[in-house]
Amino acid sequence: MSDIWYIPEPRCIFGYGQSMEHPKDGLTAFGPVHDQRQPKELRIGAIGTPDGLRYFRQWVGSIQGPVPVSKKDDPKQSLFPGFAATFRCSWAEEPIASIEIDPKEIEETLRHADGHQRIYNTVSLYESRIAKYVNEEDFPVSLWFVIIPEAVYERGRPKSQVPLAERTHKEEALSHKQAKSLATAPFFPFLDALNRGAEMHRYARDFRDQLKGRLLGPRAVVQVVRETTLAPHAFTKSNGAPLRSLQDPVDVAWNLATGAFYKAGGQPWRLDGIRSGVCYLGMVYKRLDEHSGSQACCGAQMFLTDGDGLVFKGAVGNWYSEESREYHLDEAQAETLMHKAIDAYRAQHKDDPREVFIHGRARFNDAEWKGFEKAIPETTKLVGVRIKRNNLRKLYRGDKYTALRGLALPFSETSGLLWTLGFVPRLQTYQGREVPNPLLIDICRGTANLRTVMTDVLALTKVNFNACLYADGMPVTLRFADRVGRVLTAIPPELDPPPLPFRHYI
Structure with a gap:
């Protein structure tokens, strides 16, 4: 099989049942897909410094009306019509809940010499107040905007450091090895401060990830945004240039507004032509840290035909192999994860799925596949698909443009290459800087039509509701x-x- 296929661009459904290729075109012309569950207003909460909250209100005010493109006659940009005109939903400039954080509190926590304690304490400034509101207040918030100063971004990353002259609490600083030793040592009251510090080392040294993780319990959905994103004009260098490079205001409006609508409970669009009864599972693995050896956490993301999803957490186990550099479950954990997915599907659809496609970056071994099969109903078809970026083969054209997005090169009845990146006629360009690399699509378990699998994969590249x-x-x-x-x-x-909706994690 050596013929090159062309898979037509998948379309999305918007208001009035209309379908279009580009989400911006569909939302502008028809609004979001019709659904009784769509919100009529966004119930937004905001937390940040007084300046951050002011920037947020100003930015929300700026998207009430049209946001023009910065480059005329550029097909890559589309005018943003205004939030209500785009999503048929209101977004008040004043949040339902507005929580101020004293900048001095943030400054103090960000000076801690121990990186884990620094980030844990900074996250606590936001997390504790959001959790308190969720537990005590009667006015529910669908989405929290967490507006952070640039210092939180700079010092809230895994490798961030504090200049020596600014560090505080040096006597409480622990290495990760010391923290692990304290965690297994007997408790002594005089070591209380060190024990608290050691406990903080059990949380990720990343502001965004830790905040989202700690708010899974209260089930609070958050959107972390930097003050410099909302008000770039307020942050400039000495020569007047912007402090950091940013997308054009119209692109920021499209992306943040679409993400907010989705995270607050809306569905901007859904895929057109996807078969009913189909369920897609994406495998998730993450080693606990660089010193954890084969120990890793597993999970699965389930996506349905409407594009929305659920995330299931599995157990921590020896899923990673140093030799193969691949993750694989044992039979019992694979069965447990699949049972969670099937139960969630039944709860939503009152029926079993007709087809389940499992997407992974490695081939599935015999043990984990046996576990998946044990949990699958007899009437459900199960297919395993390996998907990996492949840089060994490229397609070239005889002009200045790259190959079309949607081209496919089959190797056999079960495997081939799919170009999900490439020239897009609607945009009149390829949105990249290098010759695009294709995806290797390999049906490694079960049976399915290769063209159908590739068509589904191409369609699933169009349901990132975290942007537009x-x-x-x-x-x-x-x-x-x-x-x-x-x-x-x-x-x-x-x-x-x-199991929580996908919006809690992105």
């Missing part, structure tokens, strides 16, 4: 796998979250 893009390069089943894994491992394993 024409398409992604990876299907949503794997696009956010690393990010979901980071959130799952950002908190201690015993804090086992229930």
